[in-house]
Structures are given as C-alpha cells and as structure tokens.
Amino acid sequence: MTASSSNLMIEARGVEKWYPNGYHALRGVDLSVHRGEVVVVMGPSGSGKSTFIRTFNALEDFQKGTIRIDGNSLGNDLRQIDAIRREVGMVFQQFNLFPHLTVLDNLVLAPTLVRGRPRAQVQAQALSLLDRVGIKEQAQKFPGQLSGGQQQRVAIARALCMEPRILLFDEPTSSLDPEMVREVLDVMRQLAHEDITMVVVTHEVKFAEQVADRVVLMAEGSVVEEAPPAQFFKNPNHERTKRFLDQIL
Amino acid sequence: MNPLLRRLRADLFATPADGALSLGLIALFSAAALGLVQWASQKAQWAVIQANSTLFAVGRYPEAQQWRLWLLTALLTAATGLSWGLLRSHPRADRDGQLWPRNDRLVLGLLAAVAVWLPWALRLAPALQSRWWLLAALLAATRWLAGRFGSHLSRPMLRLFPLVWPLLYLIGMVLISGGLGLMPVSPSQWGGLLLTLLSASFAILLCFPLGVLLALGRRSDLPLLRWTAVIYIEFIRGAPLITLLFLGQNILGFLLPGGLAPDRIWRAAWVLTFFAAAYLAEAVRSGLAAVPKGQAEAARSLGLSYPQTLLRVVLPQALRVALPAMVGQFISLLQDTTLLSLIGLLELLGVARTVMANPEFLGHNREVYLTLALLFWTCCAALGLGSRALEKRLDPQTLSRSATRP
Ligand SMILES: Nc1ncnc2c1ncn2[C@@H]1O[C@H](COP(=O)(O)OP(=O)(O)O)[C@@H](O)[C@H]1O
Ligand SMILES: [Mg+2]
Numbered sequence: 001m002t003a004s005s006s007n008l009m010i011e012a013r014g015v016e017k018w019y020p021n022g023y024h025a026l027r028g029v030d031l032s033v034h035r036g037e038v039v040v041v042m043g044p045s046g047s048g049k050s051t052f053i054r055t056f057n058a059l060e061d062f063q064k065g066t067i068r069i070d071g072n073s074l075g076n077d078l079r080q081i082d083a084i085r086r087e088v089g090m091v092f093q094q095f096n097l098f099p100h101l102t103v104l105d106n107l108v109l110a111p112t113l114v115r116g117r118p119r120a121q122v123q124a125q126a127l128s129l130l131d132r133v134g135i136k137e138q139a140q141k142f143p144g145q146l147s148g149g150q151q152q153r154v155a156i157a158r159a160l161c162m163e164p165r166i167l168l169f170d171e172p173t174s175s176l177d178p179e180m181v182r183e184v185l186d187v188m189r190q191l192a193h194e195d196i197t198m199v200v201v202t203h204e205v206k207f208a209e210q211v212a213d214r215v216v217l218m219a220e221g222s223v224v225e226e227a228p229p230a231q232f233f234k235n236p237n238h239e240r241t242k243r244f245l246d247q248i249l
Numbered sequence: 250m251n252p253l254l255r256r257l258r259a260d261l262f263a264t265p266a267d268g269a270l271s272l273g274l275i276a277l278f279s280a281a282a283l284g285l286v287q288w289a290s291q292k293a294q295w296a297v298i299q300a301n302s303t304l305f306a307v308g309r310y311p312e313a314q315q316w317r318l319w320l321l322t323a324l325l326t327a328a329t330g331l332s333w334g335l336l337r338s339h340p341r342a343d344r345d346g347q348l349w350p351r352n353d354r355l356v357l358g359l360l361a362a363v364a365v366w367l368p369w370a371l372r373l374a375p376a377l378q379s380r381w382w383l384l385a386a387l388l389a390a391t392r393w394l395a396g397r398f399g400s401h402l403s404r405p406m407l408r409l410f411p412l413v414w415p416l417l418y419l420i421g422m423v424l425i426s427g428g429l430g431l432m433p434v435s436p437s438q439w440g441g442l443l444l445t446l447l448s449a450s451f452a453i454l455l456c457f458p459l460g461v462l463l464a465l466g467r468r469s470d471l472p473l474l475r476w477t478a479v480i481y482i483e484f485i486r487g488a489p490l491i492t493l494l495f496l497g498q499n500i501l502g503f504l505l506p507g508g509l510a511p512d513r514i515w516r517a518a519w520v521l522t523f524f525a526a527a528y529l530a531e532a533v534r535s536g537l538a539a540v541p542k543g544q545a546e547a548a549r550s551l552g553l554s555y556p557q558t559l560l561r562v563v564l565p566q567a568l569r570v571a572l573p574a575m576v577g578q579f580i581s582l583l584q585d586t587t588l589l590s591l592i593g594l595l596e597l598l599g600v601a602r603t604v605m606a607n608p609e610f611l612g613h614n615r616e617v618y619l620t621l622a623l624l625f626w627t628c629c630a631a632l633g634l635g636s637r638a639l640e641k642r643l644d645p646q647t648l649s650r651s652a653t654r655p
Contacts, residue, residue: 090550096544115552
C-alpha cells in the first residue's frame, strides 16, 4: 500500500447504498477516522451501522460516494480490495470462527496463506496473542468446545494475527451471555490503548464513555450526530440523539 | 443383575407387548438364519463358485498376467495398512487416541480369519491360498509399522502421504491395462469383481470433482454458468441410467476427445461418472447451503481470496455435512454397475449370468446369487464403515455447535 502523509485512516464521503431489492440503506454518510482513533458507532437497529462498516472492507458494495482506506480508494479493482482487506480486520457479532480448525489454526490460516509467512513464526505469534486474550490453554481445542466469550476473544486474536491497521467490530458483545460481555470488553479496552484504529458498533455505553475518542449516531442511513463521548451522552446537539439515549439508558 | 442383561431387558422386554413383539421377531429371525445356515452348509453345492472363483474375481483376464493383479492387491493392502496406522498414530489435536483400539484388533483378526478360511473354502490351489495369508500378514505389518513409527514423520511428509492413493490408482491402471513395457490386456478381457470395482472407483473418483464443480456452478452469480449446471443436473436426473448407458455407447465416441473412450467399458465408465456427478452435485449443494454466510465473510475479511476461501473454509465444512449423502451416492453407484451387464459387459452380474447359463452348473442360481449379494454387501459395508470413521474423525459435534450458535 502506498503510505499516505495524512493521518486519515478512513475517509467516507457521501456514501450511498441500495440493496439489490432497492432498499436505500445508506443515504450519504460521511465519516473520518484518524490513525489510532477509537470511534464508537451507535444507533437504532436497522439504521445501517453494519452496512456502513462492512463497506470499509468491501463486504458490501456501495453505489455513490467515495471511501478511502489509508489513502487508497475502494473501487471495483479486485486486487485493490484484497490489499485493503489485509489491512482491515473485522470482528463479527456471531464470532464466525472456522469450526473445522483448531483455535490455533484459526489464527494461523490467514497469515500463512495470505502473507506467505512461515508457519512456525506465525504459530509463535498466535500463541502470544492467545496468551494476551487469556486463552492460551485452549489453543488445541476446536471453537465449538469454547464458551461464547472465549470464542469472541479468539476471533479478536485471529483478526490481530494479520496485524491490521484498522479493526472493525460489529456488535461484538451482542450475542454473548451477560457474564461474558466483560471479558471481551476488557480485551477491547486493552487494544484501544495501542495505535490500532478501531471502529466499534456497540450499545455498551460505559465502554464508549471510557474508551471512545468520538461517538457517532446513525439513524435512517445517515450520520446524525458526531461528538466526544462526554458531550454525546451528557449534552447532545440533536433531538434524535436524545430520543435514542432515552431508549437505551 | 449383569448390565448386559439389564440393557437387554430395557430394550426388548420393557412392557408385555414389547416382550411379545421381541419374542416373535427373534423367533422369526432365528428360523430364517437357521434355515439359511442349514441350506448353505448341507444342501447347497458350492462347486459352482469354487470352479469359477477366478472368473468371478477377474473375468477372462489372462492367467499368465494375473501376477499384475496380485501385485496391485498387495500395493493396495500396504497402502491401506499404512494409512490406517498413520491415522491412529496421529489422533486429532484435541483428543488423545489409542494406537490399538479394540475395534482395530477385532477387524484385523476378522480379516485374517477370512483370509485363511475363504481361500480354503474356495478350494484354491495351496500356492494361491498362501498368497492370501501373505496379504493378511502384509496388512498387519504395515498397520503396525505405521502405528509404531508414524509419529516420527514430519508434517510435510504426513501431508503428502495421501497422494499415495491417486498415484496408486495410476499405477493400478497401468498394471491392469498394460503398457510401459507390460503386455497390453484388452478391456474386453477384464471382468468380474475387477471390472465392477474398476468402473465404480473410476466413476467415484471422477464424479467427485465434477459434482463439486456442478454444485458451485449452480450457486454461481454468472447466469450462463448457473443455467448450464442446472440444465445438466436436471437432464441427467430426469433420465434412467440404463437409457443413458445405451445412449453413451452410441454417442460418447463422438462427444469425448478421441482416446478417452475408445472402448465400450470406458464409455460405460464415463456414463456412470456423468450420471453420479449430477446426484453428487445435489448432495454437495445441500452441504454448501449448510455453511453459514458468515464463514465466507470472515475468510474474505482476513484477506483470503475467493479460491482460498472456498478450498480452506467453505468446502471442508460443506463436504463434512454432505458426506453421508455422498457416500450414499457412492454406494448406489457401486450397485448401479450391475446395469453394465445389460449392455453386454461381464462385470459381476454379467459373469454370474454366463456361469448360470453354463449347462455344467445348471440349477445353482441360488448359490450364485447369494455369493453376489455377499460380495456387494461386503463392498458397501466397507464404504459405509469408512465413511462413518471419517465422519467421526471430522467430528460433527464440534462442527455444528459453533456454527449454529445464535
Ligand atoms: N441483504 C439485504 N438486502 C436488503 N436489505 C437489507 C439487507 N441487509 C440489510 N438490509 C436492510 O438494511 C437496513 C440496514 O441494515 P443494517 O446495516 O444491518 O442495520 P444495523 O446494523 O444498524 O442494525 C435494514 O433496514 C435492513 O433490513
Ligand atoms: Mg447490525
């Protein structure tokens, strides 16, 4: 990738998307995320949060507007897309671990296959990542043998093993039992202190207050409000944000 | 009470009605089994099988060249023993497996007993009998060797080992048909079990990649590809195999590039392949549908290309799900080879019909059909057992649990 002099890691301008059935899911979304920033995206269900962050690694296409990832514009060039995906990791609500591979092989697969790194080296890195998220002992197990919280931590470690510059989270704790939410948020909190750029879709207000540099509210396919957490939660500018906060707080 | 008795009682005699039903069925089964054993051991005249055992095994394959088939059998036996031992010495990462589980010892003992008893019962020449003993010993020895020293193999070696099988298939083709310095044996001289297994294995091996491609084609975003696959699958599934076999004899000569189907046997084998591929494609398609969309998304978001995603993430899971259905297809394919006798090929059923038509052995149809049934049953049971073992190794439990979590 060509290095960019600017600090802008994600730059979305006027992004519009229609699903094949004609539904207008994104209606001109703008967002800028700087290197090392943590941006939390909130908003009611169906407002287009998932659709929006999934455009950042081309899991969804879009019809209008531009998106630049670390200076490279996302278009139809497939090789460009592959290059961008290598730098953008993603953590899903459903974990999406590969059930037919051991935990360790879940981490090792992509770096060896995509980056062509030697297996032994990746394995060592994978084990230290698993250690960091607190599940080194489970390296030889299969995902189905782990709890939800453990699986999500493996999923985070798997994304990190590709050494991405940007990490996207799509409601990472929404399908977890309450007692497991914390162990995942703790891992994410640690990450936030490093220089990796994070965009997190979540409804965890406390996490947003403590960790986010900015909080964004999406509604009906566009960004309604964008503010530092203190202002966002205490003193939002928009009526829509107040209504949303009333519902979740 | 002894646990076995208790279990029997719970399973068979839980209520008076259950008990009566069980007793009735047991009486029925034992009467049938007793009758069969009595007939087989006293009334039946097995001379028809004993005299024709070579014909059943290999058809009219020239006697002077039969050493090639023995060599191939020995190679296959050794490869089986090695694969078996390697599987045991490399249990899955999350489990500790035994090197010699009880079932393995049981199977090996059973095979050895058959290798001693069957050649004797068939009144084979002593030299031939001892070859069967040697084969059994070879299986045990390779199984032991691979179990004992398999763990010393390096990872790349271990990954390359399965390539032994396709390699062996090619070697087997050369051994059977000749060439490369061996005297050619024309396909019209192949027959019996040899021809049955050859056509079935050929079709199974080739219909697998073809079926996977068809299944992928059917899900493709490209309309042309999708429609080609759909039309092909529906056309094949709409026609009886026997008509396709006759059709194939007449048109495959023009359709396939010269040399691929030079002979009736090869044309029939290709028809079997094309036929099975359509059914297999449907099995694979259901497997593909069972893999959640998130799997491919996760793979793509890690930077895997489309082929990498397919080969390393989606297909392994889809094929695991489709495995029982696929093996069902393979088993019917094996049985469908009997239709080849209707286009004049002497596979097992064809041989059986010529034997029964021989005035010397008139009136012994029962012995012949029973033998045939047993042979087919053995082959199908082996396929079924193998697939069950594979399924267990791929462990459905660990697979489904994380895939279906909300
Ligand atoms: N594949 C699709 N086809 C059509 N509409 C879709 C599709 N996926 C999502 N949508 C619609 O797009 C809107 C935004 O969805 P999504 O981005 O998942 O919202 P959020 O993540 O904020 O809950 C929803 O109204 C949803 O119904
Ligand atoms: Mg969503």
